[in-house]
Amino acid sequence: MDIFIIFGLLIGLSAVIVGNIIEGGTTAHLIQIAAAAIVFGGTLGAIIVSFPPKDILNALKGLKIAFYSKKTSERLLIEEILGLLVIARRKGVLALENELEHVSDSFLKKGLKMIIDGYSQEVIRDVLYQEIKNYEDTVKRASKVFDSAGGYAPTIGIIGAILGLIHVLQNVAEPSKIGTGIATAFVATVYGVGSANLVFIPIGKRIIYKATNEIKKMELIIRGLIGIEQGINPHYLRAILESFKEGKNL
16 A cells, blocks of 8 residues: 555645634535535546546556555566576576566566567567557556546536525525525535545546556566576676666655
8 A cells, every 4th residue: 555645635635624624614514415426426427428438447447556556676676687687597598487486577477488488589679568558558548537537526516516506596585594505505616626636636647657667667677688588797787777776866
């Protein structure tokens, strides 16, 4: 679990709630079932109309990318690749077949199988880079679903507010209810704008950020595989792979 995204969501939502309380409101004022149904139901409907089921399903899977971090570090991955290179140089690439079940990364395992099967480095590079492109396209489409939800939600929130105001005007003969009715109507706007800027859009951006790091790791693996296929010096390959690691903090 990525605690930072949870921490960020909690801070954002808490800031809204605490700010409301400081202004003299209560959390009960922000709980409106009708407003929630309009905003979230309307946003879901707009998403279903806008995207095919495959993209929506991938967006749900993208939540795993946003909320969870893969355990394999770049340092451990580099050491694993270098270990495989040493075995290939000493015993030949066919000896790598005995190591496949111990390989931690599925992308690395796929590349090693291609090396064992005798594919050229050009074919290995083309196939694996195409897989990266497919992954990148899928992630971008998943992120677009959340970005679009962030665009629809505020507008539908305004629709909810207008519907609430219509209801208020229908009861204009009772002035004591107007203030409360208007406040209730605008809760839909809060839901729309709040969910867009605190949840949907940030999650979409988080998915892209995490996927960018994953793609960088996949590129590191490809360069390592090419080094294994070429049988280059481990110290030379280490220097190349180290260049893929994230730079120092500012």
